[in-house]
Every structure is written in C-alpha cells, then in structure tokens.
Amino acid sequence: MDKKPCKSQDVEVRKGPWTMEEDLILINYIANHGEGVWNSLAKAAGLKRTGKSCRLRWLNYLRPDVRRGNITSEEQLLIMELHAKWGNRWSKIAKHLPGRTDNEIKNYWRTRIQKHIKQAEVCSSQSHSELLEQASTSQVPCNTDMRETYPPSSFNHFNMEAFPGQSAMSMAVESYENYWSMEDLWSMQLLTGD
DNA sequence: AAGATGCCCAACCGCTATGTC
C-alpha cells in the first residue's frame, strides 16, 4: 500500500489536519469522477496526500451521508449491544448505525463507555443494593459490574443519561458548531463545481 | 491568572484481507 519509500522525484506527501481547500478539492473530484482507486484519485485530484489518507478523510468526514453530532441513547444502546455480540468489530458495528463511522464509534467507545466500565470495576467492590440505589438516583455513574450486566436486556434499568459525559458531549457539539459544516462545504462544492 | 491535567477526536500507522495479473 503506502509501504514504498518516497522516491526523490515523488511529490512531498502532506500529513496532519486537512485544510478546507483540500476538502473542497476532494469533494469536487469525487462529485465529478466518483470514488475510483484512491492512490490515483489523490494524484489526479492534485492532492499531496496518500490515497489512504484521502479515503479516510472521505469516509469519516466528507461523505454527504455522514451524521455528525451527539450519539443518541438509542445508538448508544445499539453500540453496546453489538459490541457485546461482536467485540471490537467497529466497521461491522458501524454498518448497523447509518451515518456513523467506525472511527467515530471506536472513539466513542474508548472515551465514554470504556471509561464507565473501568469505573464499574472499581465500584464492583461496593454492595449491590448500594449501587442500585446510586443508579436509581442517577447521581453516581457507577453501575453494577457492566461486563456482567452487559447483555442488552440487562440495560433496561440502566439510566444511560446518568453518564456524566454530558459536559464532554456538549463540548463536542460546541466545538463542532465552530467548524464550517458539511452542508457549507457541499454548497460551496455546488457553487464551484464544474 | 496561569500552569497542570484530563478529555476528546481527527488522523496516522501497521497489519491483514482481497483482488488482479
């Protein structure tokens, strides 16, 4: 894939965050030519990126059907259910969440859910009744050992909104609002598209 | 007020699977 070392005559390969201009070039190119072979696409579009990088950017961010913003509690439940079934098969899980990417789900799992599983481990030393009481009052995120209660049927009594990821969530939404939206980009693409 | 710490997420890396010649 990208295993070949860069030849001296090769153009310099850009890394790091994508610029708005690069996004537009990629969107434009795919809108006009479709998603062909990524390496050739990158070259043909004039992007100094690897095909791999272009593919990732497109799939995780630029595709028009990518849904961004909060993971709903329904999605949250589904993620947990599917993860219980398949483990870290993120792409497989993502296929069941339209508009969500494997990367997004993976990040979500690692930053939110896994954290709570760890917390649950710590809390597992506490008595069951104590934990139930805490869970019912939604004051403390610790639940009974989540790995045991993991089968989705056991989540009925589990108040997902008790997850204190709210601040992070609202933060994410806020930060997202500060970016130009995909709608902006697509409308720009329509304006500049040939 | 400012430095330290923690969290989130976009992007990269390395590996495997699959397709093509």
Place this chain on the structure above:
DNA sequence: AGACATAGCGGTTGGGCATCT
C-alpha cells in the same frame, strides 16, 4: 501459485480545548 497493489480494519497518537488547582 505467488507476487504485487489496493482496500479495509483496529490500535494508537498528538493537538486542541476545557476544567481543575
């Protein structure tokens, strides 16, 4: 059959931002 190219996947990292002390 096997060598090579490409796609796809999962793990990891680094930067930016928010919160804490």
